[in-house]
Amino acid sequence: MRTATISRKTSETSIDVTVNLDGTGAYDISTGIGFFDHMLEQLSRHSLIDLTVKTVGDLHIDQHHTVEDTGLAIGEAVAKALGEKRGIRRYADALSPMDETLTRVALDISGRPFLVWKTEFSQKRLGEMDTEMFEHFFHSFAQTAGLTLHVETLYGSNNHHIAEAAFKGLARALREAVEIDPRKAGVIPSTKGTL
Structure with a gap:
């Protein structure tokens, strides 16, 4: 089983994350931000990656450190669980429809972190979550997971659907x-021999 546990402690947050890349989509998530929990539950359920997240952050200041550090910790755990990345498919994309919204997500587990974010919100908050924090989560996650990640909302108007389609697409x-990939088991999917 490809699993990893990460503990990240700073003066701003205390985070414990466990991932199992070969799981069933089981999750146990608590960040102190209800809508963020809901999105991370979607990430786990639809990726089939078991995900445990326990975050205590300085929410009395704002959500920035909590969301950023949670993204960093989850990404770090995914990278650790991937190890040398032998045999993985590496590239993937998904079209994610949710009612009137359609979002495209494409990624490469390249070891070269980069985020292209073409998603906008017409509300400043969803539940108690600041919508500007969604991009920040995807950026933080891509950084430590080592992903080249492109997220684009092709169309949509409902802010809840726009956020959820991005997480489900990811x-x-x-x-x-x-x-x-059974045809590449044991092989690092790069002509360089490393990712």
């Missing part, structure tokens, strides 16, 4: 990209 693309 989940579905991640599920495929981390899978072991």
Whole structure:
């Protein structure tokens, strides 16, 4: 089983994350931000990556450190669980429809972190979560997971659907990209021999 546990402690946050890339989509998530928990639950369920997240952050200041550090910790755990990345499919993409919204997510587990974010919100908050924090989560996650990650809302108007389609699209693309390709088992999927 490809699993990893990360503990990240700073003066701003205390985070414990466990991932199992070969799981069933089981989750146990608590960040102190209800809508963020809901999105991370979607990420776990639709990627089939078991995910445990316990975050205590300085929410009395704002959500920035909590969301950023949680993204960093989850990404670090995914990278650790991937190890040398032998046999993975590496590339994947997903179209994620949710009612009137359609989002495209494409990623490469390249070891070269980069985020292209073409998603906008017409509300400043969803539940108690600041919508500007969604991009920040995807950026933080891509950084430590080592992903080249492109997220684009092709169309949509409902802010809840826009956010959820992005997380579900990430989940579905991640599920495929981390899978072991039976035709390449044991081989690092790069002509350089390393990722």
